[in-house]
Amino acid sequence: MTDIDESEIITELVRATGEAAFLVYPDWTYAVSTNVQTARGVGTWGVVAYRENDGQDVDLWDHPDIDRRICKYSDQLYVVQGSEWAGMKCTVARSGTFRIEYSYDIDKAIKWAAQAFSGLTPAELVDILRPQEK
Numbered sequence: 001m002t003d004i005d006e007s008e009i010i011t012e013l014v015r016a017t018g019e020a021a022f023l024v025y026p027d028w029t030y031a032v033s034t035n036v037q038t039a040r041g042v043g044t045w046g047v048v049a050y051r052e053n054d055g056q057d058v059d060l061w062d063h064p065d066i067d068r069r070i071c072k073y074s075d076q077l078y079v080v081q082g083s084e085w086a087g088m089k090c091t092v093a094r095s096g097t098f099r100i101e102y103s104y105d106i107d108k109a110i111k112w113a114a115q116a117f118s119g120l121t122p123a124e125l126v127d128i129l130r131p132q133e134k
Helices: 003-024 064-080 106-116 122-129
Strands: 030-039 042-051 054-057 087-093 098-103
Touching: 003 030, 003 042, 003 064, 003 087, 003 098, 030 064, 030 106, 042 064, 064 087, 087 106, 098 106
Parallel strands: none
Antiparallel strands: 030 042, 030 087, 042 054, 087 098
């Protein structure tokens, strides 16, 4: 893939993250989408929308198009980056400003994903999602 492809992937991921946030808070402040590569080539993703300091997981069950786009573009970003990172966090402000961070440490990546999963502490998520040694 070329640099243009990567910029298109990032643009679409940022758009899909913002659209997901709008589902929860039409007046959203910012949103965070994450992708954690829990096993070779298998990722898990999620989105949290924020209005000021109130955050809420975005349920994409009834919005398969947005769900597919977040999965597709975050997975494509993994491939274009060389399939080396353990996790990605895309933070998008309503103004359009965004930041994409990568982690090569699986525990840190899983803790990022804690923003997209409810009911579990970051330590519990690390235990559940860490790749198992065989």
